Amino acid sequence: MEEKKLKIMIIDDEHIVGKRLKSALESSGEQVETFEDGEKALERFNESPFDVVVTDIRMEKIDGIEILEKVQARAPKTKVIIITGYATVEVAREALSKGAFDFIAKPFKPGDLREIIQRASNELKF
Amino acid sequence: MAILETLRLNRSTHSVIRSFRIHTIRFKKLLENANILLDLFADGNEKLQGEYILDRHYVVSLIDRVIERLGMIVYDAAVLSQDAGADLYRQYDQQKIAAECFISGEKIGGGEDLSSGDDASSPPAMDPEYRLLSQAISWFHGKGDETVSQLMKKAMINGMHGIEKIKELKNDLVVDEIWLKKSESRIFLIDLWRDESSPKREKQSIEAFGSLPLTLILKEALNDMPSIRPHMEMKGEWIIVAGDNEITLLSVNPNFNLRLDATASGYEASDYIFVSIDGRLEPAKILPQGFHMEKNGSGYFCWKIDASFDAIKEDLISIGSTLFG
Numbered sequence: 001m002e003e004k005k006l007k008i009m010i011i012d013d014e015h016i017v018g019k020r021l022k023s024a025l026e027s028s029g030e031q032v033e034t035f036e037d038g039e040k041a042l043e044r045f046n047e048s049p050f051d052v053v054v055t056d057i058r059m060e061k062i063d064g065i066e067i068l069e070k071v072q073a074r075a076p077k078t079k080v081i082i083i084t085g086y087a088t089v090e091v092a093r094e095a096l097s098k099g100a101f102d103f104i105a106k107p108f109k110p111g112d113l114r115e116i117i118q119r120a121s122n123e124l125k126f
Numbered sequence: 127m128a129i130l131e132t133l134r135l136n137r138s139t140h141s142v143i144r145s146f147r148i149h150t151i152r153f154k155k156l157l158e159n160a161n162i163l164l165d166l167f168a169d170g171n172e173k174l175q176g177e178y179i180l181d182r183h184y185v186v187s188l189i190d191r192v193i194e195r196l197g198m199i200v201y202d203a204a205v206l207s208q209d210a211g212a213d214l215y216r217q218y219d220q221q222k223i224a225a226e227c228f229i230s231g232e233k234i235g236g237g238e239d240l241s242s243g244d245d246a247s248s249p250p251a252m253d254p255e256y257r258l259l260s261q262a263i264s265w266f267h268g269k270g271d272e273t274v275s276q277l278m279k280k281a282m283i284n285g286m287h288g289i290e291k292i293k294e295l296k297n298d299l300v301v302d303e304i305w306l307k308k309s310e311s312r313i314f315l316i317d318l319w320r321d322e323s324s325p326k327r328e329k330q331s332i333e334a335f336g337s338l339p340l341t342l343i344l345k346e347a348l349n350d351m352p353s354i355r356p357h358m359e360m361k362g363e364w365i366i367v368a369g370d371n372e373i374t375l376l377s378v379n380p381n382f383n384l385r386l387d388a389t390a391s392g393y394e395a396s397d398y399i400f401v402s403i404d405g406r407l408e409p410a411k412i413l414p415q416g417f418h419m420e421k422n423g424s425g426y427f428c429w430k431i432d433a434s435f436d437a438i439k440e441d442l443i444s445i446g447s448t449l450f451g
Contacts, residue, residue, distance in 0.1 A: 014181035016255050021179060085183050107173050107180035 005031040006121055011041045011067060012056040012083060017106075021054070024110035025117070038062035042070055049075035052120050054113065056083045057091055057103075065091070068100055079120035081113070149206065150372045153387055154398055156202035156285050157431050160278055161418070163195045167266050167275070174259050185259045186229050192266060193225045196274055203281035210284035217277050224272075228262055279422045286385065286402060304332075306347045309450045314378075315340075316367040339373035339390040340366060342442035346451030382406045383425070386445065390438050397438040398431040399445075414444045 008030050010018050018034030025032045033050075035041035038059050045053070053071050057064035068080045082103040084092040092103035101123075102116045170188050173180055200218045204211030267275035304313040317335065332344055341348075343366075367374040371391035377384040383404040389397045401417070403409060404425035409417070416437070417428040430441065 012181075014183070014255075016253050017179055017181055019253075024179075085181075085187075107178040107184050109177050110179060113179075 004126065005029065006052060006117070006124075006126055007050040008032045008117065009041060009045060009050040009053045010034045010055075011038055011053065011059070011064075012036065013038075013059045014056070017056065017083070021110065021113070025114070028114060030117070038067055042067065045071060046074060049078055051124055051126070052079045052081065052101075052117055054081045054083060054117075057088050057095065058085060065095055065098065068095055068098060072099055077124065079124065081116055081120065083108075150369075150374075150387070150389060152202050152205050153285060153400070154389065154431075156199055156206070156282065157398060157400055157429050158396075159195055159198045159202060160282065161429075161431055163192065163199065163274070163278055164418070166192050166195065167263070170259060170263050170266065174256065174263055176256070180255060180259070182255050182258065185255060185262060188259075189225050189228055189262055192262075192274055193222055196221060196277060199278055199281045203285040206285040207287045210287070214277075214281055214284060217280070220272070221274060221277060224265060228258065228265070279420065279427070282427055283422065304344075306344075306450050308347060311347075311363050311450050313364045313366055316365065335368070336370060337368035337373065338371055338392075339388050339442055340368040342390060342439055343373065343375065343386075343388075343446035344450060345443045346447040384412075384449075388438065388442060390435065390442060392435040396432045397435055398429065398433070399438060399441055400427070400429040401445075402427050412445060412448050414441050416441075 008025060010021050010025075010032060012018050012021075012034075013036045015036060018036060022032045022034045033044065035044065038055070038061055041055075042062070053067070055064045055067045064082050068082070071078050071080055079101040080095075080099070082092050082095045082100045084103055084105045089103075089105060092100075092105075095103060101120050104113055104116060166188060172178075173184065197218060200214045203214055265273060267273055270276070302315040302317065304315055305311075306313065315335075332341055332348055335341075363377065363379050365374075365376045365378060367376075372389045373387070375384070375386040383402075384407065385402045386399065388399040391397060399417075401409070401413060402425065403412065407425070409419055409426050409428050413428055416433075417430050420427045430438070433441075
């Protein structure tokens, strides 16, 4: 029987973040889709929910908090991990209070995010 | 008015003490800011190695923080040596323009000129964000005379000149003389608690002088039981300016230049030792381990800051032992 892969959605309007994370997480065997546009990401999520959503908190069209709220409304079991910048840690704490699974501050090592995803995966009983 | 000018013109005990303390506090602040600037360089270098996920915002924020900290260093140096203030600020303005060029994407040279790659397997150095970081790092402390690091060192040198003028002013200040038999050193001592109107004093022990860093730095030499005599002819090898918790030591010797600034209080949040030596001396032969070292045009700046009181105490004893023991 084929092992079920964790489905991860990455949303960040900085191209380099999605590009590097996709490469790093796929090498660990995860199924990864990346989006630079939050609205398109939500359309895709509504079509087919993901197990984990990793989203930047500050984006132009739609911010990470709104994504968190819409993801939770559509699929309450999905774990949302917030990526923050240097000056947005307070906002990330707000995200935690609204149900985000965890947050990670940029710059970070892919291994640090993998650890958070692993904890999320354990809670999802993968 | 520069601090040393104030020292010369206002000879009342309180104003001398106050002016020297302003100098000490400001110079310590300059060192703290230099340390933070070097930490920012190190952070950028670490992120450049390619292990980190970063974005343009990180690089822009790093450049902003470097410029902000450099401005604080220039301000510190301008307070310490106002003669140099205009030139330092002019150069600082040039660095701010350089920062704006980086942030706006206008190429100003430095760093590797790599084309952008969009392949996820391409090395991070091919990404525009890493390329920008690489160029910024070269501007921070790469080769050349117009780096942030060069201006930081220039500001430190100018900041030092403020107190170096004490050599010219020593006759205006109250000076005692200490003869250390063991090292055959003559020390001209400026006591921040006395001025010309203070009563003359005869022999007095160094401990009674009441300066903790002075006691520590002369600990080994004190075995010789030095005597403090009233000021005689100025032909010494060292000048020491000492307060309760601060000390400045300056060599007066044609063969080498050494300057040490330190605080040793035990109750300050962070005592420090700063040593500037010229190229004729080797830092490793004078200083204990654990000092940060920066090469400059004529020698080295070495400092230890945010260290424990015990560590500073041991280092002062060790340096004093090397110089006078």
